[in-house]
Amino acid sequence: MVVDVDVCELVKELGRRLRRWEEDEKISLRKFLTDKEKQDSISYNMLVAIQSAIDLGNYLIEERGLEPASTYAEVFEILARHRIVTRRHATKLKRLARFRNVLAHLYWRIDYKRVYRMLKTGRKPLERFLSVVERFVRKSEAGKFKL
Numbered sequence: 332m333v334v335d336v337d338v339c340e341l342v343k344e345l346g347r348r349l350r351r352w353e354e355d356e357k358i359s360l361r362k363f364l365t366d367k368e369k370q371d372s373i374s375y376n377m378l379v380a381i382q383s384a385i386d387l388g389n390y391l392i393e394e395r396g397l398e399p400a401s402t403y404a405e406v407f408e409i410l411a412r413h414r415i416v417t418r419r420h421a422t423k424l425k426r427l428a429r430f431r432n433v434l435a436h437l438y439w440r441i442d443y444k445r446v447y448r449m450l451k452t453g454r455k456p457l458e459r460f461l462s463v464v465e466r467f468v469r470k471s472e473a474g475k476f477k478l
Contacts, residue, residue: 338468341387345461348380352454363447370443373450374434381431384424384457387464391415394471403428416463423456 355373363369388406392399397413400406404425411421430449433441 338387338390341383341390342461342464342468345380345383345387345457345464348376348383349454349458349461351376352380352450352457356450356454358450360444360447363450364443370441370446374441374446377446377449377453378431378434380457381427381434381453384460385428385431387460388424391464391467394467403431415467416460420456420459424460427453427456 355369355376358369358373363373385403385406388410389400391397392406392409395413395415397409400409407416407421407424407428410416411418416424427449430445430453434446
């Protein structure tokens with residue numbers, strides 16, 4: 332099933348999730364490891380933020396007529412190959428895409444110390460990517476994205 336999603340809404344969602352991520356970064360490791368509700372809410376917010384970035388990456392790929400990605404991590408490899416993001420930036424984004432898979436599919440075996448490390452390091456690459464997307468969207472006449 333193909334669903335039209337307004338790209339501007341995806342941009343807003345990623346921005347909202349990143350602002351919440353920044354607030355969540357203030358939690359101490361001790362509090363995070365002992366508070367199951369915080370673990371769940373922070374992990375979910377991270378998952379949605381990363382998925383939003385992946386969806387926006389696919390939007391850029393589609394708008395540019397680039398080869399489709401076969402994995403979430405490959406989305407950012409393709410963007411680097413076509414100089415939409417740097418290789419270094421793509422490496423960080425690919426790490427987040429792989430981490431997203433852990434959150435989504437291995438939720439019963441999540442290492443919350445790893446989640447905490449990603450909480451402390453993952454936001455800035457996503458913020459940088461959001462800036463790339465915002466610049467592209469401002470230049471583009473496209474307003475819709477197909478998921």
